[in-house]
Amino acid sequence: MTLTLTTAGESHGPALVAIVGGLPAGLRLDRDAIAADLHRRRQGYGRSPRQKLEEDELDVLAGLRHGLTLGTPLALVIANRDHANWTWGMSPWPPTGEQSGKGSSPVTLPRPGHADLAGTLKFGHDDVRNALERASARQTAVHVAAGTVAKTLLAEIGVSVSGRPVEIGGADTEAGWKDATDAARSDRDTLGGVVEVIADGVPPGLGSYADKPDRLDARLAAALMGIQAVKGVEIGEGFALARMRGSAAHDEIEPDRGRLTNRAGGIEGGITNGEPVVVRAAMKPLPTLMRPLRSVDLATGEPGEALVERSDVQAVEALAVVAEAAVAWELARAARDKFGGDALADFAGAHAAYLERIAWPRTP
Ligand code: EPS
Numbered sequence: 419m420t421l422t423l424t425t426a427g428e429s430h431g432p433a434l435v436a437i438v439g440g441l442p443a444g445l446r447l448d449r450d451a452i453a454a455d456l457h458r459r460r461q462g463y464g465r466s467p468r469q470k471l472e473e474d475e476l477d478v479l480a481g482l483r484h485g486l487t488l489g490t491p492l493a494l495v496i497a498n499r500d501h502a503n504w505t506w507g508m509s510p511w512p513p514t515g516e517q518s519g520k521g522s523s524p525v526t527l528p529r530p531g532h533a534d535l536a537g538t539l540k541f542g543h544d545d546v547r548n549a550l551e552r553a554s555a556r557q558t559a560v561h562v563a564a565g566t567v568a569k570t571l572l573a574e575i576g577v578s579v580s581g582r583p584v585e586i587g588g589a590d591t592e593a594g595w596k597d598a599t600d601a602a603r604s605d606r607d608t609l610g611g612v613v614e615v616i617a618d619g620v621p622p623g624l625g626s627y628a629d630k631p632d633r634l635d636a637r638l639a640a641a642l643m644g645i646q647a648v649k650g651v652e653i654g655e656g657f658a659l660a661r662m663r664g665s666a667a668h669d670e671i672e673p674d675r676g677r678l679t680n681r682a683g684g685i686e687g688g689i690t691n692g693e694p695v696v697v698r699a700a701m702k703p704l705p706t707l708m709r710p711l712r713s714v715d716l717a718t719g720e721p722g723e724a725l726v727e728r729s730d731v732q733a734v735e736a737l738a739v740v741a742e743a744a745v746a747w748e749l750a751r752a753a754r755d756k757f758g759g760d761a762l763a764d765f766a767g768a769h770a771a772y773l774e775r776i777a778w779p780r781t782p
Contacts, residue, residue: 419758421751423564427496429554430504430521436494436560438481438567440754443489444762445571452476452566455739456496459562462735464586464599464609466728472499474559489760492567496559508551521547526717529724531705538716546716546725555646555733558740565743568750574762575769576619577749581742584698586611586734595734603731606708610647610701611734615745620684621773622692624752633688634695634752641744642699645737650700654683669693695749699741704730 420440427434456474474496481492506513507521524545528534537549569579584590587598587609595611602609625634639651659667659681669677677693684695706729713724730736757772759765 419754419760421568421747421754423561423747425557425560425564427498427557427560428508428551429556430498430500430508430551432501432508432510433498434496434557434560436564438492438494438564441481441487441489441492441567441571442754442759442762442765443487445487445567445574446485447478447482447487447567447570449476449485451570452563455562455566455743456559459559459736459739462730462733463596464603464730464732464734465736466730468500468728472559476563487762494560494563496563498556507547524717525550525725526715527710527713527722527725528716529705529707530711530713531702534725535713535716544716553646555736555740558645558736558743561645561747562739562743565740565746568743568746571750571765572617572746572753574766575621575753575757577617577621577753578619579615579617579742579746579749581613581615581738581740581745583734583738584612584614586732599731608704608707608730609732609734610703611732611737612698612700613734613738613741614696614698615738615741617684617695617745617749620690620692620695620749621769622690622776623772624690624749624756625685625688627687627689634690634748635683635685635688637748637752638685638695638697638745641748642697642741645699645740645744647701647704647733647737648699648741649702652683652698652700653685654696655681656683656698690752695745697741697745699737701734701737704733706730 422439425436460469477495479493479495481488481490504520506517506519525547528546532550533553534546534550537553538546543549586595589595589598598609626632630636635653642648642651667681669679669682680693684690684693708726710723710726713722715722757765757768759768
């Protein structure tokens with residue numbers, strides 16, 4: 419039994435879609451909790467005016483009855499309100515009527531740092547928009563909705579997950595983040611940053627050392643690197659461990675199974691060790707600059723300036739919410755792998771029985 423997530427949707431298309439498979443039956447979803455996380459994702463000091471336009475209201479089309487999961491695929495949809503301005507440009511079918519509105523003329527000036535050039539070449543598009551629409555971080559909205567579902571499942575076994583920004587534009591205080599964002603905005607530039615996600619209450623034994631795809635640290639790294647603009651991931655002290663001696667790096671084991679330190683970030687040998695799971699993700703500066711970078715016009719081969727369109731100055735606060743969802747998703751997936759169960763009671767019961775088995779000291 420594992421969790422699966424399939425998504426579809428373009429940034430200015432009609433909607434974002436997700437299908438979640440592998441949930442147990444009988445899990446009570448909270449509409450307000452999903453709305454609250456979707457709202458959090460839209461916040462942040464450096465966000466584009468797009469976030470005022472979108473409401474990110476979630477529709478559930480299947481897999482839920484009276485708030486309880488049915489143990490069948492859960493279908494989630496978030497409409498793009500901005501699509502109303504793109505009905506010609508992003509029409510799924512050949513558009514009829516006057517060629518007007520956004521997206522009506524092809525984009526031929528790829529932005530360095532975005533998927534524009536590589537995506538256009540790879541798929542043979544003659545309009546960069548065909549690549550950028552799906553590559554857009556807009557699709558993180560449905561991942562956040564799926565993440566709230568994952569957090570709801572994890573709460574059943576006492577696990578909580580929380581993400582926060584730790585650095586924006588090189589600054590590490592909230593006042594510094596604002597100043598850095600204001601300065602970048604007035605220079606028509608963009609910023610990146612670092613976020614941290616901590617999961618508490620994680621039982622020992624999620625993940626495995628058996629093979630690479632089983633390692634929870636590998637899964638978390640893939641999940642975080644899979645988020646738009648993420649260029650680095652650390653588990654626990656990460657790169658800093660490389661500069662320490664073993665005597666300073668490792669978390670000594672106490673008889674009560676607690677550790678004095680948690681430099682491993684709660685994962686040893688690809689398996690959770692019962693300490694909080696701590697991960698960080700580094701986000702590069704966003705590639706849409708109001709002062710555009712040098713590029714090439716793909717239609718003429720001539721030098722040009724990259725596409726400029728409404729965008730965020732930085733979206734690190736949003737990444738914290740998206741990274742939280744990604745970590746929750748991977749932990750929930752590992753928990754489903756380990757505890758299984760068709761009904762929620764089976765899943766929770768297997769978790770309780772497991773905790774009893776590993777209780778320490780063991781009685782003969
Ligand atoms: C994005 C570009 C911007 C962001 C978008 C991600 O889109 P737009 O040009 O429509 O303002 O606002 O993020 C979202 C729409 C969102 O909901 O997070 C990009 O190129 O990745």
